[in-house]
Amino acid sequence: MGMDTDRVLFVVYDFPPEGSRGTKRSLKFIRHLPPHGWSAVVLTVRSSPNLSFHDDSLFAELPPGLPIYRARTLESLFHGSSKGDGVRGDGAGEAKPGPLSSALRRAVVRLYRRLGRFTKLPDSRILWLPFAVISGLRAIRQNRCRVIYTSGPSHTNHVVGAILSHVTRLPLVIDFRDAWVGNPARRMPKAWIAKGNAFLERFCVRSAKVVVCTTDGIRADFEKRYPDLPGKYVTIFNGFDQSDFLADTSVGSRPRRPVLTIVHAGTLGRERSPREFLLALGQLLRENPELAGQVEVIFVGQNSPCTDGRTIEDYVQEYSCSSVVKLTGFVSRKASLEYIVRADVLLLIIGRVPKEGAFVYGISGKVYDYAAARRPVLTVSERGSTAQIVESLNLGPVVDPDDTETIKSTLVSLWEAHRSGSIPYNPNLELLKSFEFSRLTARLAACFDQTHKGEARESSESRG
Template sequence: MKKVLIVTYYWPPAGGPGVQRWLKFVKYLPENGIEPIVYTPENPHYPLKDTSLEAEIPSEIKVLKNAIFEPYAVAGMLSKKDTEKISSGIIPKEQKQGFLQKFMLFIRGNFFIPDARKFWIKPSVKYLTSYLKEHEIDTIITTGPPHSMHLIGMELKKTMGVKWLADFRDPWTQIGYHSKLKLLPASRKKHQELEKEVLQSAEKIITTSFTTKAEFLSKTKRPVEVITNGYDVEKVEKLPMDEKFSISHIGSLLSGRNPENLWQAISELITENEDFAKDFQLKLVGAVGDPVLESIQKWHLEEWLVLKNYVSHSEALQLQKSSQLLLLIEIDSEETKGIIPGKLFEYMVSERPILAVGPVDADIEKIIRETNTGSYFLYPQKGEIKAYILEKYELFKKGELRSYPIGLQQYSRSALAKRLANLIKQL
């Protein structure tokens, strides 16, 4: 069985979407002839934790841990709230930022390149050089963000000649929040140079979206493959369906994900339809940016709003399956059209219709359309959004609201791991 070392920052007890991808790959790679060994920090600063995920780590998997120094731990002494928001990608609009937030963003963008985990690169290279030699492992995979993980892989390839596969769960210089980091010209150039060097050094590159693949192919001649995130068959206790006509968003709603026309459409339906007003409920589960809450207040939706803080992955799955309609929102930007949230695939197998709002030519539109799991709208399409919600509400009243997906098997974690194993064997 071929051994492969996986370098990942996010690993249980980390919560959020970043941990799911490789936790699931590790589960299914052995049945495809690959023995994964995971390398991860011993004392990481995770903005979200989900200890329930530790039970999902296969008992036979070797997990190596090494200490990491992170500036976020020091920054937290100044402002724990601001530190956790910035480290998880929740960045307020420029006019909403206080002095401390602006200062922290400037420091993060210009002094910690490519990111605040850069101090783990040298000790990791030293530790792994000995381990790879001792255990005769010649293949490594790095997954980012944080993209400093890729610099570990690049250095090991230079010094040891290992085969290296770089997995990008999100873009690098084109990621949505990159433009908010107050980068100086020299810092921006450094990010671009490091990205290019990584893309031109790895044997193979994996992206989670078709748009990111196209972007990377314009920067490298190395092979680029798309292996999206996916769904697993999860055994969770099934909750009763919500008695209310619930529209639920499960996961963080960052500041830029704020479709005013959606909130206005709901507000109009409440005003125009007495039955809808009695039956409706808006659920937001996870961290919610202040601009989103302000917009909800602007359209007088507080009475129908239910807020829940971050929940465990198993509880998130339960909430998805018990909600009437699932909400997926992406930032309305050219930079985000290639973002495919991991929760999309869990949404798709929940048998609940999806209402998605995002930018023009988004990858998520293609997947939702091809799998018949919901409808996708652009931010300005208030009338179309309103008509869709009303259509689903009428089905809800008849007891006939559900989705009818097709072709989902290709997105199962098992099928995706098989594709990944084939790529590894080709290295």
């Protein structure tokens, strides 16, 4: 890391080797920051049961010599912990048995469930907070950090950053990949849990010098709920890294195969359900049995139960789609990108939320990788932020999940176009360029410059 750059502390629970969807944005920012005069110091968790998508290939994207502080969490006391503490650049070490007796371990498990999974204040990562604050103070002192940056969810990151900001008096920039209290997909079953989250969100927002949002809808929600804090909010969308797509990804750059390959990459579950798409696909196969050998649908990634308690495997079986559907399970990000660029059509399924929250619901990060891969996209979504940006980029048809007949007719049209040799595709390439991570990082660096210079000016004035 160059000595001519200022340092910013990144507070990010999800970080390599964790390969969850929350990792990509921070990783890309860290990679592209140095040309803009900033370099990162990372505060993340050591080993944790909340980290379930192990992807060692992500380490190749980290800048050489990146300081990484991996703080303990109470979760690791009964799930095993990693050896060593402090600065690490090679990920979590080999898991070791926890030091607790069986009785004490059971007591800690009960405490964890009570304080984390039950209360959700703000989420189950809360047991990382005290250790993160201690390690964060050490990281700031040892690296002379000028700014603190947090990315969430996990919203515990924001609480850690706000505490560190108050203790060190360093400016805080918080980045909401998804909304917190305003998130229409987040359920808070008890009033006191909702009030507790509202209090913590207010504490973090008021502590921050800049609040970054990944959509205009999230930003508008904050502006509406905090009218006394004008000028604090900025939209920096998610995006893509062109270096992930070094090969020629134009539609005509690969030989056409007789089978139409449709790929969905990423996690499905909860409100993001493939049920409506698979229902339409099953009906289409019954009406046109010859399609069974001419269409394949690949779901790439780990999936979890949907809000009705059923899984993608349940839907595939119920709607008799097994002859054309393949489930890969979790794969590395590199492997996922390979599936994307080899697809004929990319499938985007967006979660269903109350209509009044449709534009506060975050835009799927897959949109940008899909667009960068230069493949037609079939989007199954209600009206909302994601549908809007898909249409702005002209990536392909957007179909309402309840419109089974249109989903079926769209699939037939795509199959016929593929069979004839060309699926129509004319994306808005000029708009797409604005979502390249090198450009987005320049905007984030400008936020750091703004907060650091403003803080230095206020400090100088107070001394005068």
